[in-house]
Amino acid sequence: MKKKINIDVDEYKLINKTTPFAIKEAFNHLRTNLTYIPSKDDGCPIFGITSAMDSVGKSTIISNIALSFAQAETKVLLIDSDIRRPVIHKFFNLPKERHGLTELISGIEKDDTKIITQYEQAPSLHILTSGFVPHNPSELISSKKFSEYLKKWKYEYDIILIDFPPVGIVTDALTVSNDITGYFLVVRANRSDSRSINSAIATLDQVNAKILGVILNDLSLKNNSSSRYHYTRRSYKYYMEMTNKNNEAKKEPSDI
Numbered sequence: 211m212k213k214k215i216n217i218d219v220d221e222y223k224l225i226n227k228t229t230p231f232a233i234k235e236a237f238n239h240l241r242t243n244l245t246y247i248p249s250k251d252d253g254c255p256i257f258g259i260t261s262a263m264d265s266v267g268k269s270t271i272i273s274n275i276a277l278s279f280a281q282a283e284t285k286v287l288l289i290d291s292d293i294r295r296p297v298i299h300k301f302f303n304l305p306k307e308r309h310g311l312t313e314l315i316s317g318i319e320k321d322d323t324k325i326i327t328q329y330e331q332a333p334s335l336h337i338l339t340s341g342f343v344p345h346n347p348s349e350l351i352s353s354k355k356f357s358e359y360l361k362k363w364k365y366e367y368d369i370i371l372i373d374f375p376p377v378g379i380v381t382d383a384l385t386v387s388n389d390i391t392g393y394f395l396v397v398r399a400n401r402s403d404s405r406s407i408n409s410a411i412a413t414l415d416q417v418n419a420k421i422l423g424v425i426l427n428d429l430s431l432k433n434n435s436s437s438r439y440h441y442t443r444r445s446y447k448y449y450m451e452m453t454n455k456n457n458e459a460k461k462e463p464s465d466i
C-alpha cells in the first residue's frame with residue numbers, strides 16, 4: 211500500500227528566516243498602515259478579512275499580518291472565525307481537535323483564557339482557533355456572545371484580527387459588523403472577477419460595514435499566473451481606502 215504524502219505541508223506558510231526580504235517588508239508595511247487606523251470607539255481596533263470568493267489567500271495573509279504585529283511586540287489576538295473551513299491552526303501548528311471559538315460562543319467553554327493559545331515563538335500573539343465544526347454555523351456565529359467577547363477582548367489586546375469566510379459565499383463576516391473597525395477584501399490575481407468583487411462590496415455596504423482596503427494577492431511581476439509563491443515585491447499589493455464611499459481619506463494605491 212502506498213503511503214499518502216501530505217501535500218499541505220508546504221502550503222500553510224508563515225514568514226520565517228528564509229522568507230525573502232521583500233515579502234517580509236510587504237507584511238511589515240501592511241502592519242504599519244494598520245497601525246494608523248484608529249478604533250471606532252474605546253478599546254483596540256478590530257479588523258476582519260474577507261473576500262468575494264474562496265481560496266484567495268485570506269488566511270495566509272491575516273496569519274502573517276498577525277505574526278508581523280507580534281514580532282513588533284504588539285499584543286495581538288488572531289481569531290479563526292471561518293468555522294466551516296478553519297485553517298489558522300495549521301499555520302501555527304496547533305491541534306485541530308481542540309476547543310475554540312465555537313465552544314466559547316455556544317457556552318460549552320466558559321473561560322476564554324483556557325482556550326486562547328499563546329504562540330510560543332512570538333508570545334505577543336494569542337490565537338483563538340475555530341474549534342469543532344458545528345452543525346449550525348450561521349446561528350452560532352450570529353450569537354450575541356461573539357459580540358460580547360469582542361467587547362471584552364478590545365480592552366485586553368492592542369489589535370484583534372479576524373479571519374472570516376468569503377462574504378460572497380456566506381454572510382458570517384457580517385454578523386459582528388457593528389463591532390468591526392473595518393474589513394479588508396482580498397482579491398487574488400487572475401482568479402477573482404470584478405462582478406463578484408463588486409457584489410461582495412455591495413453586501414458589506416448594505417450593513418454599513420467599512421471596507422478599509424483591498425489586498426491584491428498573488429500578482430506576478432511578469433503576470434505569469436502559473437508560478438507559485440511569487441516572492442517579489444509585487445506579490446502582495448495593497449490598496450488603501452479605495453473602495454468605500456464611507457471612507458474619509460482617499461489615498462493612492464501603493465505597493466507594499
Ligand SMILES: Nc1ncnc2c1ncn2[C@@H]1O[C@H](COP(=O)(O)OP(=O)(O)OP(=O)(O)O)[C@@H](O)[C@H]1O
Binds near residue numbers: 263268
Ligand atoms: N501568493 C500566493 N501564491 C501562491 N499560493 C498562494 C498564495 N496565497 C495563498 N496561496 C495558497 O492558496 C491556498 C488558499 O490560501 P488560503 O487558505 O490562505 O485562502 P483563503 O482565502 O483563506 O481560503 P478560504 O476561502 O478557503 O478560507 C493555500 O494553498 C495557500 O497556500
Ligand SMILES: [Mg+2]
Binds near residue numbers: 269270292295297373
Ligand atoms: Mg481561509
